[in-house]
Amino acid sequence: MTHLTWVDVVVAAAVLVLLYLTLRVGQGTTVSFSTSQSAKVDTDPSQLPYDAARSLLRMFAALAASIVFTFLYAYAAAKSRRLERVLIPALDILQSVPVLGFLTVAVTGFIALFPGSLLGLECASIFAIFTSQAWNMTFGFYHSLTSLPRELDELSRSFRFTRWMRFWKVELPAGAIGLVWNGMMSFGGGWFFLVASEAISVNQKDYALPGVGSYAGAAIADGDLGKVGWAILTMAVMVIGVNFLFWRPLTAWAEKFKNEQSEASEVQRSYVLAFLRRSNWSRLLGRALRPVARALGRAGRIFGIDDRPLDVDPRRRRTGDIAFAVVAGGLILWGLLDLGGYLRERTGLGVFGEPLLLGLATLARVVVLVIVATVIWVPIGVKIGFSPKLTRIAQPLVQILASFPANFLFPLAVWFFLRTGLSIDIGGILLMALGAQWYILFNTIAGAMAIPTDLREAMDDLGVRGWQRWKRLILPGVFPAYVTGGITASGGAWNASIVSEVVTFGGTTLTATGLGAYIAQATADGDFPHLLAGVAVMSVYVVGLNRLVWRRLYRLADTRYAL
Structure with missing residues (x-):
């Protein structure tokens, strides 16, 4: 029998306090609300602790939804050849739709779903944060499923694992490191769009929710540098706290899923994880959940033990593929015709001309950003990923840098652009980089950490150094993860253009020539x-770039560089 210790008591008390605080803070999400109410944000610094708690609650609610979406969507795309042909291009399109594009629909829909309650606006804000988190995680987990080591796949089949057992025992552990680091990056992406998600301006109406993002937005609009400083300090405390209590333990725990034959001399450590491992609650919960695991295993056997492809008549398979393509293509064609009819009635199809030209300017910024970020951050990411000691130091710093919304730096950006005479057409690249470059860094770190220690030691024994080491081990090892980072960085850069091509502080507004500024202006004016x-033009640019560049690199990673 397991006896409870003082560590178990502390862990239980911490969980109860966390649940109590969640319930107390969550009470504010169900108060009455009317769409006729004007947006009011209390910018008293004493309000910041409550605002921080509300923001954290939204962020973790969106993260939970993103994890569920990732498992379902990525698994369906990886396991079904027909669904993959629809789901992956659809994911390209979803990634390309800016947060403001989702907000326009989400605010109206959720307010109608919860009339007279602030819960509708809260759900819209959480949904907006979800759209800034989910795509990166889904791309990463999909790639880990499609590049599963062949020997692990064959071993699970020889033991006749059910689908659930394969997912839980083989597929999820194989993608755990990338999933944790992509989750950390996606969480940072949620912080980046926090202002847009909490201080919502749609259809010439302003809505605001209590949170650090709306607080910072109000302070920036007022031109109050002191209160902007308080918001930045609060954000830094939140990021460091979440990193210490949540992400650092997860990254240290994920080390156990490395596919290697020798143990690394240095491993990541976390004081929180070490403390939790002294607790008996995990073992007690494991015993309590064993009946659930058995039930899932029995369900897997009912629905099929082996998921190897059946011996289907090629003619029947070809007929099924044609039928699926006709149905999917018909639905897409119907949607495009309906959209074209709507635009023809309102403005005419010539409305696409201006955004197509503006998209070229934004495309140039995206290409420059991805190239420069690759040259800078891939070597740094490899260095961090290979050194657990350096990871402990760099992880919180990178988290802070990746999590800061561009809006928080608008006062400094306006001052810098005006003082130096730098055009925002060029300076906008720097602001876009704040929300996009980190995808490349985080995925490179995850890829470097996933390289087996025994391969690195073999290179040391053979005396392989310098460029040969990069050519034979490092670049092939991190390439699959880099491609995931590149495709999400590209999509993130397009999304970040919405808040980076229009910079406002106080009474000064700087506007760049680009598609992001075009969409931001249309959203503020309610010009549907x-x-x-x-949004349609941005989707075309993103999907075209993914098809021409990133998908080809994905295939190369799957065929030549999967460990």
Whole structure:
């Protein structure tokens, strides 16, 4: 019999306090609300602890939804050849739709779903944060499923694992490191769009929710540098706290899933994880959940032990593929015709001309950003990923840098651009980089950490150094993870253009020439035809770039560089 210790008491008390605080803070999400209410944000610094708690609650709610979405969507795309042909291009499109594009629909829909309650606006804000987190995690987990080591796949089949057992025992552990680091990066992406998600301006109406993002937005609009400083300090404390209590333990725990034959001399450590491992609650919960695991295993056997492809007549398979393509293509064609009819009635199809030209300017910024970020951050990411000691130091710093919304730096950006005479058409690249470059860094770190220690030691024994080491081990080892980071960085850069091509502080507004500024203006004006045209054009650019560049690199990673 397991006896409870003082560590178990402390852990139980911490969980109860966390649940109590969640319930107390969550009470504020169900108060009455009317769409006629004007946006009011209390910018008293004493309000910041409560605002921080509300923001954290939204962020973790969105993260939970993103994890569920990742498992379901990525698994369906990886396991079904037909669904993959629809789901992956659809994910390209979803990634390309800016947060403001989702907000326009989400605010109206959720407010109608919860009339007279602030819960509708809260759900819209959580949904907006979800759209800034989910795509990166889904791309990463999908790639880990499609590049599963062949020997692990064959071993699970020889033991006749059910689908659930394969997922839980083989597929999820194989993608755990990438999933944790992509989750950390996606969480940072949620912070980046916090201002847009909490201080919502749609259809010439302003809505605001209590949170650090709306507080910072109000302080920036007022031109109050002191209160902007308080918001930045609060954000830094939140990021460091979440990193110490949540992400650091997860990254240290994920080390156990490395696919290697020798143990590394240095491993990541976490004081929180070490403390939790002294607790008996995990073992007690494991015993309590064993009946659930058995039930899932029995369900897997009912629905099929082996998921190897059946011996299907090629003619029947070809007929099924044609039928699936006809149905999917018909639905897409119907949607495009309906969109074209709507725009033809409102503005005419010439509305696409301006965003197509503006998209070229934003495309140039995206290409420059991805190239420069690759040159800078891949070597740094490899260095961090290979050194647990350096990871402990760099992880919180990178988290802070990746989590800061561009809006928080608008006062400094406006001052810098005006003082130096630097055009925002060029300076906008720097602001876009704040929300996009970190995808490359985080995925490179995850890829470097996943390289087996025995391969690195073999290179040391053979005396392989310098460029040969990069060519034979490092670049092939991190390439699959880099491709995931590159495709999400590219999509993130397009999304970040929404808040980076229009910079406002106090009474000064700087606007760049680009598609992001076009969509931001259409959203603020409630101009749905121009907003739809802008979002559609952005989707075309992103999907085209992914098809021409990133998908080819994905295939190369799967065929040549999967460990």
